[in-house]
Amino acid sequence: MKRDVAVISFAQSAHVRAVDSENEVEMLMPVVGDVLGAIDMTMDDIGFTCSGSTDYLAGQAFSFVMILDGVGPWPPIQESHVEMDGAWALYEAWVKLQLGEIDTALVYCCARASAGDLPMVLTRQLDPYTAGPLWPDSISLAALQARALIDAGKATEADMAEVAARSRRAALDNPVAQLAWDRPAGELLTEDHLVAPLRRHDCPPISDGVAAVALAAGDAAGDRCRRPAWISGIDHRVEPIHLGLRDLTESRSTRLAAERAGVHDGPLDVAELHAPFTHQELILRDALGLDATTAVNPSGGALAANPMMTAGLVRIGEVASHIHDGTANRGVAHATSGPCLQQNLVCVLEGDGAGGRRR
Amino acid sequence: MGKDRVAVVGIGQTEHQATRGDVSMAGLVREAAARALADAEVSWADIDAVVIGKAPDFFEGVMMPELYLADALGASGKPLFRVHTAGSVGGSTSIVAAQLVQAGIHERVLTVAFEKQSESEAMWALSMPIPFQPPLHAGAGGYFAPHIRSYIRRAQAPDHIGILVALKDRTNALRNPHAHLHEHDITFHSIKDSLMLWDPIRYAETCPSSDGACAMVLASEAVGDEAAAAGRTPAWVHGTAMRSEPTMSADRDTVLPLGGAQCAAEVYRQAGITDPRRQVDCAEIYVPFSWFEPMWLENLGFAEPGQGWRLVEDGATALDGDLPVNMSGGVLSSNPIGASGMLRFAEAAMQVRGAAGEHQVDGARLAVGHAYGGGSQFFAMWVVGADKP
Numbered sequence: 001m002k003r004d005v006a007v008i009s010f011a012q013s014a015h016v017r018a019v020d021s022e023n024e025v026e027m028l029m030p031v032v033g034d035v036l037g038a039i040d041m042t043m044d045d046i047g048f049t050c051s052g053s054t055d056y057l058a059g060q061a062f063s064f065v066m067i068l069d070g071v072g073p074w075p076p077i078q079e080s081h082v083e084m085d086g087a088w089a090l091y092e093a094w095v096k097l098q099l100g101e102i103d104t105a106l107v108y109c110c111a112r113a114s115a116g117d118l119p120m121v122l123t124r125q126l127d128p129y130t131a132g133p134l135w136p137d138s139i140s141l142a143a144l145q146a147r148a149l150i151d152a153g154k155a156t157e158a159d160m161a162e163v164a165a166r167s168r169r170a171a172l173d174n175p176v177a178q179l180a181w182d183r184p185a186g187e188l189l190t191e192d193h194l195v196a197p198l199r200r201h202d203c204p205p206i207s208d209g210v211a212a213v214a215l216a217a218g219d220a221a222g223d224r225c226r227r228p229a230w231i232s233g234i235d236h237r238v239e240p241i242h243l244g245l246r247d248l249t250e251s252r253s254t255r256l257a258a259e260r261a262g263v264h265d266g267p268l269d270v271a272e273l274h275a276p277f278t279h280q281e282l283i284l285r286d287a288l289g290l291d292a293t294t295a296v297n298p299s300g301g302a303l304a305a306n307p308m309m310t311a312g313l314v315r316i317g318e319v320a321s322h323i324h325d326g327t328a329n330r331g332v333a334h335a336t337s338g339p340c341l342q343q344n345l346v347c348v349l350e351g352d353g354a355g356g357r358r359r
Numbered sequence: 360m361g362k363d364r365v366a367v368v369g370i371g372q373t374e375h376q377a378t379r380g381d382v383s384m385a386g387l388v389r390e391a392a393a394r395a396l397a398d399a400e401v402s403w404a405d406i407d408a409v410v411i412g413k414a415p416d417f418f419e420g421v422m423m424p425e426l427y428l429a430d431a432l433g434a435s436g437k438p439l440f441r442v443h444t445a446g447s448v449g450g451s452t453s454i455v456a457a458q459l460v461q462a463g464i465h466e467r468v469l470t471v472a473f474e475k476q477s478e479s480e481a482m483w484a485l486s487m488p489i490p491f492q493p494p495l496h497a498g499a500g501g502y503f504a505p506h507i508r509s510y511i512r513r514a515q516a517p518d519h520i521g522i523l524v525a526l527k528d529r530t531n532a533l534r535n536p537h538a539h540l541h542e543h544d545i546t547f548h549s550i551k552d553s554l555m556l557w558d559p560i561r562y563a564e565t566c567p568s569s570d571g572a573c574a575m576v577l578a579s580e581a582v583g584d585e586a587a588a589a590g591r592t593p594a595w596v597h598g599t600a601m602r603s604e605p606t607m608s609a610d611r612d613t614v615l616p617l618g619g620a621q622c623a624a625e626v627y628r629q630a631g632i633t634d635p636r637r638q639v640d641c642a643e644i645y646v647p648f649s650w651f652e653p654m655w656l657e658n659l660g661f662a663e664p665g666q667g668w669r670l671v672e673d674g675a676t677a678l679d680g681d682l683p684v685n686m687s688g689g690v691l692s693s694n695p696i697g698a699s700g701m702l703r704f705a706e707a708a709m710q711v712r713g714a715a716g717e718h719q720v721d722g723a724r725l726a727v728g729h730a731y732g733g734g735s736q737f738f739a740m741w742v743v744g745a746d747k748p
Contacts, residue, residue: 049603056422061415061484062445065733069605076618079603080451083416083423083443092440092455098462100361124422129383132421238439240430256436338426343439 005097006221006228007349008214010317010324011035015178015209015305018114024058025070028110028210032071035212036106039224043072046214047102049079050093052086052109053309056124059115067110078102085109086211086313087274087335087345093215094234103220108212111307118206118308125338127241138339139203143195145248145340146279150197152249154286157197160278161185164201164303167278171300178305179205204276209307211314229320229349233261236345241338248340254287257346258332266350268294269328272315274336276302283341284334294332298322312336316347323351364748365460366583366593367708368467369399369576375539375693378477379570384419385431388473391572391698392432395469399576400591403433406576407465412442412452412472413697414732419478432471446645446732447601448472449573449700450739453728454599456577457741466579473572474695481568481696500565500648502734504557506613507650511559513614516653516668518559522550523671524649525564525691531678532688534717539569539693564649564691571695573702580747594708594743597725598629602738613735619658622738626727627660630742635660635727639742641683641710641720642727643703647690652676656684659729659740678718686710686718700730704741711745 011034019027036042043049049071055063064081073079078096082089086109093105113121119137126132149155162185171180188201214224221228237253237260239246246252258264271294275281281296290296297303299318302311312335322328330350337343371394373379379387388411396403409432411425421427425441432439442452449472456470474481482498510516529545532538545563553563578586583593602625604611604618611617623635632638644659646652653667661682662670670676676684685691687706690699707728709715715723724745731738 054423055415055417061417062733064443065445065606065736068603069607073603073605074608074610076602076604076616076621078601080442080455080601081444083425083441088440092442095455095458095462095464098464099458121422124420125426127427128419128421128424236438236440237436238426238429238434240435241427242430245430253436337423342426342429 003098003100003217004230005094005215005217006230007316007320008216008221008225008228009035009039010213010320011038012176012211012314012317013209014176015207015307017178017206019112019208024067024110024112028067028108029070031210031212032108035214039214041214041224046104046106047078048093048096048105049077050089050105050107052082052084052089054083056121057111057113057115057308085309085335085337087316088236090213090313090316091234091236091345094231097215097217103217105215106212107215107313109310109313110210111310112208113206113308114208139195139198141243141339142277143198144243146197146277148248149279149283154249155279155282158185158189159282160202161188163278163281164188167297167300167303170298171304174299174304176305177300178207180300180304198277202278204302204306207305207307209305209310211310211317213313213317225324227324227326227351229323229351231347232350233348235260238343241342243340249283251283251287251341251344254284254334254344254346257344258288261346261348263288263332263346263348266330268330268332270294270298270319270322270331271296272299272301272318273297273334274302274312274315276306278303280341288332312345319349323349362461363463364580365457365596366578366580367575367743368578368583368586368591368593369395369401370705370709371395371398372537372573372702372705373571374537375569375571375695377539377568379475384424384475385428387475387570388428388471388572389431391574392469392471395574395576401467401576406433406467406469408438408459408468409434410440410442410452410456410468410470412448413474414446414448415484417479417484418481418696419475444732445737446696447700447730447737447739448732449698449702450704450728450730451601453575453701453704454601454739454741457596457599460577460579467582468577469574470577471572471574472698472701474697475570476568476695477570500557500560503648504560506735507559507648510614510650510654514665514668520653520668520671521559521564521649522547524646524652525550527677528685528689528691531686531718532692535687538688539567560648566647566690566694569693569695571693571698573698573705575705592712592745594711595747597742597744597748598626599741600625604736606734606736614654615658615664616735618736619731619738622740623659626740626742632742636682638725639727640723640725641686642729643687643706644684644729645690645700645703645731646685647694649691652684655729683720686715686720700739703730704728708743711743
């Protein structure tokens with residue numbers, strides 16, 4: 001029997017191409033202030049703190065340590081850090097809350113990709129003995145996946161352009177989006193390829209941004225939040241990194257995580273998918289079994305802003321916000337990591353009365 | 360809801376060396392993991408999830424290497440989770456893995472920690488360049504030497520205590536076939552005569568740079584009971600705790616950190632320990648520089664403030680003392696940084712399983728594993744016992 005845990009608050013920065021005048025601590029602290037302030041809490045009310053970030057963006061070993069200093073862990077706190085997207089930091093906090101010893105948690109994550117050349121930095125994730133020395137950039141790897149999808153007859157470049165057009169149009173209503181515009185898909189297809197079959201509109205922007213979430217268990221959630229977004233299921237799965245070992249046209253790990261998280265146990269009003277490239281949304285829709293009744297990426301998704309290590313937690317926060325304000329009753333959030341959707345997390349969120357909260 | 364019992368049913372580690380040129384990173388973690396699975400008598404298919412930890416990715420030059428290691432760790436189609444909490448990471452990784460069982464999410468979790476220091480130069484990876492920090496120190500020793508000098512002054516400890524700790528740990532390592540350093544000719548005077556690196560830390564009082572990995576299979580009560588029934592004694596987890604405090608704060612005491620003391624108090628509370636000196640049979644404590652043994656003995660409540668060095672001088676922490684500390688040879692004898700915390704946790708579990716071989720403490724029933732990291736600001740501990748909690 002799982003303990004009821006809910007997202008009770010979410011905050012994020014505006015996502016921009018480069019934050020030049022602030023360090024990560026300066027970027028994060030206003031957002032931590034916002035996420036706790038909205039529920040009238042301070043760090044003293046938090047039972048467990050967990051963060052996600054990676055040294056390879058900061059260019060500094062132990063980069064999370066100075067960020068934690070900013071949060072102010074004094075007197076000493078219960079705290080942990082994952083070298084993963086903040087969505088996985090949320091997972092660790094959710095597990096911790098299951099143990100019944102604490103009732104609240106703060107999750108935050110930070111990304112400042114502008115410090116380096118991101119597509120080149122990401123090549124350092126690859127097998128260091130075989131793939132890494134070839135420096136294959138992240139856009140080229142995604143292009144291989146898109147080509148495989150098109151060759152398999154599962155998508156066309158026009159389908160991908162529709163994703164781009166819909167996402168950037170949706171982003172016009174998202175005040176923190178980095179990339180938003182309204183152009184018809186047909187017009188997009190007249191542009192040259194960036195890395196065939198990907199055009200510039202198929203690719204995410206490179207973003208600097210931060211996000212934070214507050215979690216609470218049981219009655220503590222209702223005390224602070226009028227309409228908590230209960231986590232009715234959460235699971236994550238990984239596949240081998242090697243592109244030759246996977247069918248790139250589907251996402252088995254997403255499908256498996258979705259089953260474990262109970263995605264199909266009820267209707268979905270909204271889905272926020274961490275699909276940095278247009279074709280990846282098509283793969284994820286298929287893996288999650290989404291149909292036209294679900295609004296996909298009303299925020300614009302990762303195509304509107306893709307802060308590394310943060311975009312996954314933002315997806316959870318976006319779905320939670322829809323539940324908080326009553327515009328959705330049940331939704332699914334997805335986070336990804338690694339090249340070509342290697343690792344995937346699926347989180348189902350529900351409002352009271354959606355049937356998910358077990359009492 | 361609530362905490363289920365969790366047992367350590369399998370432990371494996373590599374041969375730790377300065378350079379494990381015979382294996383890739385995948386080979387290194389696989390070696391430790393395969394040994395843990397063999398010890399637990401389970402197969403890769405029996406594992407529900409993998410939790411891996413290591414220190415900064417710059418140590419090997421691979422960003423988030425768990426992604427590349429996913430298939431080597433048998434994690435395909437499973438949850439793979441990566442923890443990074445500085446030097447305490449091997450301990451906190453074990454705790455995060457244990458929580459997956461305690462929360463009833465998984466039945467058997469493989470947890471692995473590693474470092475392949477030979478891939479880079481950790482000392483310079485630990486020396487932050489301008490503009491992040493002023494260039495005041497080179498490596499961890501330069502950072503911690505002032506803390507040690509402060510301890511010596513406050514405790515009025517005699518100069519030779521650090522040498523005694525190094526001699527004890529390196530001598531214990533001669534009994535541990537996995538240890539990196541096997542210094543058969545070591546003496547009090549060879550340590551005393553070794554190069555002074557960061558006063559008062561001599562070369563022979565400093566941890567080595569090692570390649571190595573450690574792995575454990577953590578399992579539910581039912582699986583632990585099965586192991587016990589089959590004669591494979593499990594180690595039962597009696598308590599786990601983590602605490603963090605700031606790097607820079609005027610309130611901090613880096614000699615006796617409040618976070619360390621609170622971490623110890625919490626883990627003892629969970630384990631029902633009221634007098635650690637008497638109730639704990641042995642302890643594996645994260646001692647990368649010799650003087651940290653007396654400092655942590657005080658921080659963890661084994662001695663009053665200022666008195667820890669007396670336990671060292673009296674031989675209480677020797678393998679045949681009344682509170683053996685670092686039976687394996689400790690971090691001073693093997694230091695694959697990301698794995699060093701887990702090696703402490705694993706040694707504590709080996710002791711209460713009666714499986715520590717030549718470095719076994721007779722009759723060990725309750726043992727403490729401890730790890731710390733950052734600037735003495737991240738702490739992870741567990742208490743394991745031969746009996747069910």
